[in-house]
Amino acid sequence: MTHRFDSIDAVREGLRSVDYLADDSIAGVAFLADRLEKPVLIEGPAGTGKTQLAKSIAEMSGARLIRLQCYEGLDEAKALYEWNYKKQLLRIQVESSDGDTEWTEIQDDIFSDEFLLPRPLLEAITADDPVVLLIDEVDRVELETEALLLEILSDYQVSIPELGTIEAKQIPLVFLTSNNTRELSEALKRRCLFLHLDYPTLEREKEIVLTKVPEISENLADQVARIVRSIRQLELKKHPSVSETLDWARTLVLLGIENIDESDAVDTVHLLLKYRSDIEKAIKDFTANSAAHFEASQAS
Amino acid sequence: MTSTEAAFSAKAGPLFDLLEGFVVELRNAGLPVSLSENIDAAEAVQHIDIEDRVAFKYSLAATLVKNDAHWKTFETLFEVYFSLRGPEYALDGDAIEFDDDVDFDPGEQPQGEGGQGGGDGLSPEELAELLYQALRQGDEALTRAIARQAVKRYAGMEPGRPVGGTYYLYRTLRNLDLDSVLDRLMEQRRADADKPLSSLQERLEKDEYQDRIDKLRREIEAEIRRRLVADRGAEAMAKTLRKPLPEDVDFMHASREEMVMLRRAIYPLTRKLAVRLARKRRHKRRGALDFRNTVRHSLSYGGVPVEPKFRHPKPAKPEIFVVADISGSVAAFARFTLHLVYAISSQFSRVRSFVFIDGLDEVTSFFEGVDDITEAVHRVNTEADVVWVDGHSDYGHALEVFWDRYGNDVGPKTTVLILGDARNNYHASQAWITKEIQRKARKLFWLNPEPKAYWNTGDSIVGEYASHCDGVFEVRNLRQLERFVDNLV
Numbered sequence: 001m002t003h004r005f006d007s008i009d010a011v012r013e014g015l016r017s018v019d020y021l022a023d024d025s026i027a028g029v030a031f032l033a034d035r036l037e038k039p040v041l042i043e044g045p046a047g048t049g050k051t052q053l054a055k056s057i058a059e060m061s062g063a064r065l066i067r068l069q070c071y072e073g074l075d076e077a078k079a080l081y082e083w084n085y086k087k088q089l090l091r092i093q094v095e096s097s098d099g100d101t102e103w104t105e106i107q108d109d110i111f112s113d114e115f116l117l118p119r120p121l122l123e124a125i126t127a128d129d130p131v132v133l134l135i136d137e138v139d140r141v142e143l144e145t146e147a148l149l150l151e152i153l154s155d156y157q158v159s160i161p162e163l164g165t166i167e168a169k170q171i172p173l174v175f176l177t178s179n180n181t182r183e184l185s186e187a188l189k190r191r192c193l194f195l196h197l198d199y200p201t202l203e204r205e206k207e208i209v210l211t212k213v214p215e216i217s218e219n220l221a222d223q224v225a226r227i228v229r230s231i232r233q234l235e236l237k238k239h240p241s242v243s244e245t246l247d248w249a250r251t252l253v254l255l256g257i258e259n260i261d262e263s264d265a266v267d268t269v270h271l272l273l274k275y276r277s278d279i280e281k282a283i284k285d286f287t288a289n290s291a292a293h294f295e296a297s298q299a300s
Numbered sequence: 301m302t303s304t305e306a307a308f309s310a311k312a313g314p315l316f317d318l319l320e321g322f323v324v325e326l327r328n329a330g331l332p333v334s335l336s337e338n339i340d341a342a343e344a345v346q347h348i349d350i351e352d353r354v355a356f357k358y359s360l361a362a363t364l365v366k367n368d369a370h371w372k373t374f375e376t377l378f379e380v381y382f383s384l385r386g387p388e389y390a391l392d393g394d395a396i397e398f399d400d401d402v403d404f405d406p407g408e409q410p411q412g413e414g415g416q417g418g419g420d421g422l423s424p425e426e427l428a429e430l431l432y433q434a435l436r437q438g439d440e441a442l443t444r445a446i447a448r449q450a451v452k453r454y455a456g457m458e459p460g461r462p463v464g465g466t467y468y469l470y471r472t473l474r475n476l477d478l479d480s481v482l483d484r485l486m487e488q489r490r491a492d493a494d495k496p497l498s499s500l501q502e503r504l505e506k507d508e509y510q511d512r513i514d515k516l517r518r519e520i521e522a523e524i525r526r527r528l529v530a531d532r533g534a535e536a537m538a539k540t541l542r543k544p545l546p547e548d549v550d551f552m553h554a555s556r557e558e559m560v561m562l563r564r565a566i567y568p569l570t571r572k573l574a575v576r577l578a579r580k581r582r583h584k585r586r587g588a589l590d591f592r593n594t595v596r597h598s599l600s601y602g603g604v605p606v607e608p609k610f611r612h613p614k615p616a617k618p619e620i621f622v623v624a625d626i627s628g629s630v631a632a633f634a635r636f637t638l639h640l641v642y643a644i645s646s647q648f649s650r651v652r653s654f655v656f657i658d659g660l661d662e663v664t665s666f667f668e669g670v671d672d673i674t675e676a677v678h679r680v681n682t683e684a685d686v687v688w689v690d691g692h693s694d695y696g697h698a699l700e701v702f703w704d705r706y707g708n709d710v711g712p713k714t715t716v717l718i719l720g721d722a723r724n725n726y727h728a729s730q731a732w733i734t735k736e737i738q739r740k741a742r743k744l745f746w747l748n749p750e751p752k753a754y755w756n757t758g759d760s761i762v763g764e765y766a767s768h769c770d771g772v773f774e775v776r777n778l779r780q781l782e783r784f785v786d787n788l789v
């Protein structure tokens with residue numbers, strides 16, 4: 001079995017080459033996922049690069065990305081496979097009009113590969129080429145639907161009652177993401193490596209901004225990262241995500257702002273925060289002490 | 301190589317024993333590590349360079365810790381277990397360089413008689429000045445060295461002394477007086493600026509210094525742990541670290557730090573709960589067969605009703621009354637419960653809340669039209685009129701007031717939750733009121749934040765009320781509270 005990645009550093013560098021800035025844990029867990037042939041469950045707040053990580057891993061390793069977007073009500077027919085009823089019906093009509101075809105023969109015939117409509121999970125394990133399977137927002141499916149995933153995640157195979165067990169031709173790298181709106185089952189977690197993606201450190205966020213917003217100056221990127229760090233320390237309903245940091249940085253560049261002063265921050269903070277009460281809190285925090293400190297510094 | 305083979309080959313080395321011991325410690329600390337995860341960890345470490353401590357740590361975390369709330373516990377235990385033991389257990393050479401050979405580099409400072417090493421030769425004032433400079437410049441290596449020196453000097457650690465790390469931490473920090481250091485850093489920053497700092501700049505500068513101070517604090521904690529491990533051994537040390545996980549912290553005995561942690565945990569919890577309940581509501585019930593809709597759909601299958609359609613019933617949502625004791629130690633519990641109930645208020649047709657000590661007041665309006673529950677709960681604690689005579693809990697009187705003023709509003713759609721420890725200071729119970737409430741209401745539940753073992757001891761009279769309740773539950777922590785609220789809907 002050949003490995004996709006030579007070392008943890010190779011993962012980090014590969015990701016960087018496709019503009020994804022990984023830290024030690026991200027690079028380490030992706031590396032292990034390949035070596036141990038285990039799926040990775042990525043959990044963390046919104047917009048911290050969970051989905052992007054899977055995409056970037058696919059891109060850096062030249063693998064095809066197959067994505068299963070989860071939603072409430074997702075079922076086997078959408079996730080795994082479905083029989084092509086129309087085609088089966090047609091075949092039944094044709095064959096039974098022959099008169100002398102046995103029913104069991106027809107049955108064998110219509111429950112074969114030809115009539116199978118593969119959905120993302122089946123597609124991922126039957127692929128001949130290297131693939132990365134992204135099972136996005138797995139916390140959205142019901143607990144019972146999670147069970148559909150277990151066989152694939154531990155054995156890389158799918159059992160189809162009419163056909164038997166289909167085994168993977170090659171082991172795909174699998175990433176599952178979750179916003180943690182629901183506890184996932186122990187069974188699922190046991191099968192996965194776990195990666196918590198939190199907001200990046202000041203340094204990494206600055207690097208992300210510099211990478212993703214090439215027109216930005218080092219100085220502005222630094223200010224952006226610092227202000228975002230400070231805002232994340234407030235008790236808010238929703239903290240700014242990395243994608244919001246990036247939106248904000250792009251806007252500042254467009255507006256031609258090079259040094260963010262108080263009024264710039266007040267005017268644009270709605271790009272970072274979504275709730276009115278959060279915006280008010282942040283503005284209050286930016287501007288609260290202006291007068292007091294000014295007097296203090298005058299006095300001294 | 302399969303996982304079992306890998307686990308087997310790992311068995312050969314001392315690493316395997318070390319790992320086993322570590323997993324035992326994790327389990328002792330309450331982390332649920334399964335056998336298969338243990339095996340995964342053993343396999344994972346085969347694939348990485350053992351000398352690379354960072355990679356080693358993340359490999360173990362990825363295989364053994366599947367809940368972010370457990371990360372801190374893991375990290376501390378990892379440090380105690382792998383970095384701080386005697387050199388014979390160390391994974392690499394740098395793990396232990398105990399005593400005085402810290403690379404103390406006083407930089408351009410004139411002090412620091414060479415030879416003394418570790419900064420022992422500095423006077424307290426010189427050390428303080430050096431610390432100030434290190435923080436000002438953000439010099440991490442120097443900060444670390446100072447942390448070690450400070451612990452050595454100020455913590456007053458003596459071998460075999462049976463006090464916990466918090467005590468040493470407190471003593472060290474008191475001597476360093478970091479609040480004043482922060483003030484001085486800020487003053488210097490203001491003096492250096494050519495014009496007055498704006499409020500935003502103030503805030504950013506302060507956060508930066510605070511971040512450096514936090515790092516110093518962590519270094520101090522690490523140094524204390526390191527010395528404790530050297531003194532007592534890793535196992536004994538790990539034992540003292542068995543702190544409750546956030547979801548298990550007792551409301552009644554939470555420290556200030558734990559309270560902060562609980563408050564942080566509450567919002568994500570309410571969000572999770574709300575999503576879950578909304579889903580449950582949508583899926584739980586399937587109404588009566590919708591005949592017309594089924595027939596309409598059957599047309600596309602040549603009239604065969606293959607896909608029965610159901611009417612979605614609109615089940616009546618209950619109305620909920622929360623009646624909460626907010627005296628002293630149960631206040632935190634009341635606060636979290638109110639928080640959770642309001643967070644899922646869309647699951648009820650209406651929520652009304654009442655708080656009491658020996659008097660009782662309705663506080664529903666505090667929650668109306670606000671989108672910041674924390675704020676509302678804060679107002680409840682400061683503005684509600686709940687004291688009648690002396691501000692000591694009197695459940696009997698509070699219930700009387702409730703019954704007089706609001707008894708008529710309780711009806712067959714009302715679920716009533718009474719929150720409190722039922723410690724009544726030997727006043728009359730007026731338990732007949734709970735009987736009346738139960739008769740009129742849909743359900744009456746009592747949530748008690750005390751351990752069951754203490755119920756009905758001393759002045760607790762929860763038993764008198766319990767006989768008229770549809771359920772009395774011990775709710776001492778977020779985990780139990782979440783479970784109760786989950787089942788309520």
Ligand SMILES: Nc1ncnc2c1ncn2[C@@H]1O[C@H](COP(=O)(O)OP(=O)(O)OP(=O)(O)O)[C@@H](O)[C@H]1O
Nearest residue numbers: 019020021045046047048049050051052208242243
């Ligand atoms: N480490 C990173 N390096 C580069 N870009 C990043 C990084 N992390 C996040 N981003 C940027 O942030 C954006 C949002 O990330 P992504 O969509 O992956 O978030 P997510 O964690 O999946 O969020 P959600 O939970 O809302 O689905 C990405 O498009 C990417 O541009």
Ligand SMILES: [Mg+2]
Nearest residue numbers: 050051052177
């Ligand atoms: Mg995503």
